[in-house]
Amino acid sequence: MKALRLLVILLLIGPALVHAQDPQFSQFYASSQYLNPALTGNTFQDRIALNYRLQWPGVQPGFETYAFAYDHNFARAHSGLGGLVVRDRAGSYGLSFTTIAMSYSYEARLDRRRALRFGFRTGYTIRNVAPDGYLFADQIIRDNAPTSIEANMVPHTGYLDLATGALYYSEQFWAGFSFNHINRPNQTLMVDGDAPLQMRMTFHTGYRFALDGHKLTRSETKMTIAGHYKAQGKWDQLDLGGYIEHNRISGGLWYRGLPLFKAYQQGYSNSESVILMVGFETEKQLRFVYSYDITISKLTLKSAGAHEISMIYEWPRRAKARRHKVVPCPKF
Numbered sequence: 001m002k003a004l005r006l007l008v009i010l011l012l013i014g015p016a017l018v019h020a021q022d023p024q025f026s027q028f029y030a031s032s033q034y035l036n037p038a039l040t041g042n043t044f045q046d047r048i049a050l051n052y053r054l055q056w057p058g059v060q061p062g063f064e065t066y067a068f069a070y071d072h073n074f075a076r077a078h079s080g081l082g083g084l085v086v087r088d089r090a091g092s093y094g095l096s097f098t099t100i101a102m103s104y105s106y107e108a109r110l111d112r113r114r115a116l117r118f119g120f121r122t123g124y125t126i127r128n129v130a131p132d133g134y135l136f137a138d139q140i141i142r143d144n145a146p147t148s149i150e151a152n153m154v155p156h157t158g159y160l161d162l163a164t165g166a167l168y169y170s171e172q173f174w175a176g177f178s179f180n181h182i183n184r185p186n187q188t189l190m191v192d193g194d195a196p197l198q199m200r201m202t203f204h205t206g207y208r209f210a211l212d213g214h215k216l217t218r219s220e221t222k223m224t225i226a227g228h229y230k231a232q233g234k235w236d237q238l239d240l241g242g243y244i245e246h247n248r249i250s251g252g253l254w255y256r257g258l259p260l261f262k263a264y265q266q267g268y269s270n271s272e273s274v275i276l277m278v279g280f281e282t283e284k285q286l287r288f289v290y291s292y293d294i295t296i297s298k299l300t301l302k303s304a305g306a307h308e309i310s311m312i313y314e315w316p317r318r319a320k321a322r323r324h325k326v327v328p329c330p331k332f
Helices: 002-018 137-141 319-323
Strands: 046-055 063-074 079-090 096-109 115-128 156-169 173-180 200-210 221-232 235-246 249-257 271-281 286-295 306-315
Touching: 079 115, 096 156, 235 271
Parallel strands: none
Antiparallel strands: 046 063, 046 306, 063 079, 079 096, 096 115, 115 156, 156 173, 173 200, 200 221, 221 235, 235 249, 249 271, 271 286, 286 306
């Protein structure tokens, strides 16, 4: 039993210490600063966003991610400024991290209907682990000793984390990319260890059109199709799907995976989940979105999928800001 426990621990902690994969949100546009710093302040309104994700609750205790963000657009300066806090807890034994970051973006108008945005994010991350929860090989060798003689693990580490991104958008189409961990910070929790955090690249694009025959700006029923590709080290994935907005209600369907292009191992197709999404917006511009990931990989329903909730509140800082022409940006 002890040996089995050790094997499970090594499987959990090994990749996290050496080749960690960043947490992801199925509602990727609902966490705009996390997706791309160029989306910071992409509206003439102040915005507060709260995101929560519980992944694989069937594999207790699951993987939890929280995000809180605030941003504001400075119209006269063609700039956006925002703050972001991300907290992630991966499985058991206290393996977690907290990132606190500031984002800045600048918008270059091409004309009344098209623009380019550029963004930069700088943050500081604290990564933690609870060493007392682990069983090391020397404990087994020494007749199941209660403590390890290995003193090479530290309970926490901190590092500077940088990201950048860009976005082109018009009233109907957008395409952008971002690069995260561009400084490749050392995230190791081992004394004198070296485990550079691999850079995460994302590419996201979308197209919005009316379904009721009206112009997009006057339509009450719109559809958006979008894609989100992300890659980190040897890992990559694609989210592809769309959602329909009718008045204040929205619903969507997404697929996550790359089954036709890549398989990580013989017999394991790169299919991860099908995502169902439903949302509602109040008259006060407060949006609620819920999504559920239906696992279709070999984890099947034993993982219990993933639950995700987002709340986004936008409000005009002052009425006169509305006199400016606003080019719509992607959002849930």
